[in-house]
Amino acid sequence: AFDIELRSGRVIRVAAEQTAAQALIAAGVPLLTSCEQGVCGTCLTRVLAGEPEHRDLYLTPQEQAANDQFTPCCSRSRGQRLVLDL
Numbered sequence: 425a426f427d428i429e430l431r432s433g434r435v436i437r438v439a440a441e442q443t444a445a446q447a448l449i450a451a452g453v454p455l456l457t458s459c460e461q462g463v464c465g466t467c468l469t470r471v472l473a474g475e476p477e478h479r480d481l482y483l484t485p486q487e488q489a490a491n492d493q494f495t496p497c498c499s500r501s502r503g504q505r506l507v508l509d510l
């Protein structure tokens with residue numbers, strides 16, 4: 425599990441058995457998803473701090489390495505906390 429922090433400072437826990445997108449939507453955060461498999465880019469979200477664990481096929485390796493955006497439908501966090509531009 426890991427935590428997502430929103431711009432407001434609100435913290436949302438992502439349990440091991442759910443995706444970041446599921447946790448955000450369950451918490452009432454507006455987030456659009458489509459493929460939910462990391463291919464379409466619909467859910468792409470800016471990362472303000474932390475290091476995503478990229479599991480998508482949408483971003484190039486260079487874009488993934490930049491650590492400034494990720495796909496919450498399938499990607500997770502390497503650390504305990506990811507701060508998102510939401």
Ligand code: FES
Nearest residue numbers: 458460465467497
């Ligand atoms: Fe398609 Fe996340 S919903 S990449």
